[in-house]
Amino acid sequence: MQSIYNIGSRFWYMTPVSETDRPILGMVVGEDRILMIDAGNSESHALIFLEMLTEKGISNPDFVLLTHWHWDHIFGLSALGDAFSISSEQTKDEIKKLLPLSWSDEALNQRVAEGTEIEFCSSAIKKEFQEHRDIKITLPLLTFEDKIEMDLGGVTCILQQVGGDHAADSVVVYVKEEKILFLADCIYADIFSPKWNFTVDGTRGLLDKLETFDAETYILSHGKPISREEFRNEANMLRTIADLTEKYEGNMARISSEYEKQAGRVLTEDEIETVEYFVNGYEMNYGNKG
Numbered sequence: 001m002q003s004i005y006n007i008g009s010r011f012w013y014m015t016p017v018s019e020t021d022r023p024i025l026g027m028v029v030g031e032d033r034i035l036m037i038d039a040g041n042s043e044s045h046a047l048i049f050l051e052m053l054t055e056k057g058i059s060n061p062d063f064v065l066l067t068h069w070h071w072d073h074i075f076g077l078s079a080l081g082d083a084f085s086i087s088s089e090q091t092k093d094e095i096k097k098l099l100p101l102s103w104s105d106e107a108l109n110q111r112v113a114e115g116t117e118i119e120f121c122s123s124a125i126k127k128e129f130q131e132h133r134d135i136k137i138t139l140p141l142l143t144f145e146d147k148i149e150m151d152l153g154g155v156t157c158i159l160q161q162v163g164g165d166h167a168a169d170s171v172v173v174y175v176k177e178e179k180i181l182f183l184a185d186c187i188y189a190d191i192f193s194p195k196w197n198f199t200v201d202g203t204r205g206l207l208d209k210l211e212t213f214d215a216e217t218y219i220l221s222h223g224k225p226i227s228r229e230e231f232r233n234e235a236n237m238l239r240t241i242a243d244l245t246e247k248y249e250g251n252m253a254r255i256s257s258e259y260e261k262q263a264g265r266v267l268t269e270d271e272i273e274t275v276e277y278f279v280n281g282y283e284m285n286y287g288n289k290g
Contacts, residue, residue: 030152
């Protein structure tokens, strides 16, 4: 069961669903205009959010931003025809590639077999669209490069493309007056390669950009809102493992041993997984170093 919550006086969000890969959807409510962040993984997903907000007295959005091109963030756009849709230019280019595709079980299975789709996404699409596979790919109306600023009336949103390993077109939304940074999926690993991975350069470049924002709350699309301290802890972990991956040339045992020594404890499951992803990224770029 999904729920909606508000943070501060201007921001609302709906909780994610892991089984069907529904990400968090956000809404920034200004005095003059309303911005929705991401369109959801289906029309049903988008409409549930709007219905829940209507019950709270929040009007439908004037604008909707797509944070990146992945299916779970864009398939609901066809239900938001009254909103002016926005994305980075790169996001629109990626969405165009989806226009000719079929989303039947047979087509999904074939693309998984060919290696042009991953089982993770294929399975989630089948679960989300069990009854009606009426997927309509909709292109955004307005695109931008790098960054734009939106004044919604009493609240300002900065939309900035930050990239990262998960998706090169990733855009974050900084709700300036509320000090909220909507990260979407940008801080997650690349899941579309043969092995899920982080890269040293991709991680450092992303964190350099994210750390320029004066945020107090961070929204991760498939997690939950986290505090500034929690984000810093996550960023420090990623930077440390990136540095060790470079220093020890992707050697998992040496990276893990040194990280345990620095932490003064055994690694958590999340840290072990993160080390593995960095090793995968190193091997992808430089070959297996052990």
